[in-house]
């Protein structure tokens with residue numbers, strides 16, 4: 001099974017979608033609801049504890065049919081098989097893409113280069129489990145024989161965003177351990193953490209797939225030096241009691257001084273932005289316990305099975321991806337908003353930004369040719385209701401069309417029904433307002449301001465309503481978006497699993513750091529050299 005390299009604009013479905021778009025682009029969703037009393041049901045998927053209503057989109061039955069046809073024409077089915085079976089679909093890096101194997105059942109048959117990978121996956125899971133139990137129970141202690149109270153995850157990008165998001169999202173399930181995340185090379189970030197912790201009772205997890213990332217290695221060194229500073233009385237051999245690493249580069253982790261038994265391996269077939277299911281999720285397991293971590297994985301696995309087996313017409317990630325393509329490539333929208341109605345999902349959008357934008361922010365197709373259509377949307381948003389009081393004005397009345405996902409939960413975790421009903425009234429009201437708007441005849445008040453109070457409406461939304469925010473439902477939700485990213489990458493004919501676009505800035509930062517040390521600024525454009533001189537003069 002291979003992944004096709006078809007330019008989507010050459011498919012019959014795309015050409016028909018272009019013609020169809022001319023006919024329906026101004027369609028009023030309100031009219032579509034009036035014409036079909038079953039529209040809400042027709043365009044809703046109920047699956048397990050998920051209720052996904054995509055009826056408030058500018059689509060007709062014909063749009064839906066053509067989008068499904070597009071998925072067939074780019075051979076999405078075969079691509080999904082290649083993805084799950086361990087084929088090296090990350091062609092530019094010659095790697096398989098198997099974050100799905102990390103949450104597969106133990107007897108799954110997954111091979112990379114002919115070698116079964118599940119035994120290794122299971123053995124690392126066991127290591128995570130035992131380590132979590134030893135730390136959480138207080139059996140494993142620090143260098144002064146005290147139980148651990150704090151955990152610091154030192155990582156950046158995929159080695160930070162996933163665990164930080166999940167630990168925050170699952171804080172209702174948290175144990176006594178206080179979990180901190182340090183990512184930025186900004187010394188103020190690490191200092192802030194250092195001010196809060198006691199070296200005798202803190203465990204440090206250095207998380208870096210490559211173990212060469214400047215931010216992570218700098219932060220880890222600073223922490224190690226602080227830990228070994230004379231005032232605490234910690235000795236070199238105490239490092240082994242307080243520092244563990246998660247990496248695919250075991251050698252580099254050892255060179256840093258991590259005891260080999262304290263290294264949790266990961267593999268090159270796990271992409272950083274899809275790695276929270278691996279040992280990168282160690283801080284999640286420590287924060288909420290291994291059973292909850294396992295539930296998170298099981299939830300993702302359920303979504304994997306749904307994605308792999310469900311017909312496209314009722315396949316949640318496929319439908320969400322196709323709708324995104326419809327807006328991006330036909331309505332020429334540039335961004336999508338994601339609004340979770342849960343304060344605990346505060347970091348969800350930042351997490352998704354890496355997943356979506358690092359994966360599909362590509363301008364060259366799978367044949368190595370520049371694309372002649374839009375790819376990768378800009379993801380932004382934040383938790384409701386706060387978002388309503390910040391940027392919803394632009395979604396309601398601005399000039400840009402912004403398809404928006406609303407994520408909400410039927411049950412509140414702490415059971416405060418009064419608050420939850422208020423929260424959810426807002427959740428339902430917003431998609432209704434965005435659909436219906438408010439026309440001139442419905443606006444009252446001073447005539448001079450009437451035009452300003454009109455709401456055009458007809459703004460597309462998806463409603464993702466989940467029973468409760470649990471480790472399992474969170475796993476499903478994250479996996480849903482992971483697969484949406486995959487489907488869009490297939491349709492756009494791009495490689496979603498490399499990230500060469502982050503390299504140039506890193507390289508130049510290295511050159512500039514040398515220049516700063518040497519105080520010589522040649523080989524830069526005049527703007528950059530003047531900035532560097534200004535900086536150096538003021539920091540002398």
Ligand SMILES: O=P(O)(O)OC[C@H]1O[C@H](O)[C@H](O)[C@@H](O)[C@@H]1O
Nearest residue numbers: 157158159208209210213272502
């Ligand atoms: O885990 P690491 O190797 O330290 O990488 C951390 C991050 O940095 C890189 O620049 C990539 O853009 C990310 O995809 C990655 O997650």
